[in-house]
Amino acid sequence: MPSRTVTVASRVGLHARPAAVFTRAAAAAPVPVTLAVAGKDPVNAASVLGVMTLGVECGQEVTLAAEGEGADGALDSLAALLATDLDA
Numbered sequence: 852m853p854s855r856t857v858t859v860a861s862r863v864g865l866h867a868r869p870a871a872v873f874t875r876a877a878a879a880a881p882v883p884v885t886l887a888v889a890g891k892d893p894v895n896a897a898s899v900l901g902v903m904t905l906g907v908e909c910g911q912e913v914t915l916a917a918e919g920e921g922a923d924g925a926l927d928s929l930a931a932l933l934a935t936d937l938d939a
Contacts (some may be wrong), residue, residue: 853923854916855930855937861937865907869937874899876932881921884929887914 861869877884877896886902887893889910894901896915907913913933915926 852916852918853912853926855926856912856914857870857933859907859909859911860934862909864909864911865902865905865913865933867903870899870902872937873929873932874902877929880917880925880929882917882919882925884915884917884925887916888912926931 861867863869865873871892873896875929877886882898884896885893886896886905888905891905893914893916894905897904905913915929917926
């Protein structure tokens, strides 16, 4: 299963607006994507509540995973999104 590990750049982590921006992009991906942090179970990356329950902070590493046709492209796009400040 393809995966990407990325450091979250958003100043407020994945809370409120940045989580909404990210989950909309994940929902538009051609494959289901999960998001995980160390010590917690992966969540559906298209679920704003699921993503917010992870409590991801700025500078924290997260792992995106997906499987199926288009997974690599979707993961690359979502990883690039997380590597930018979504709250700027």
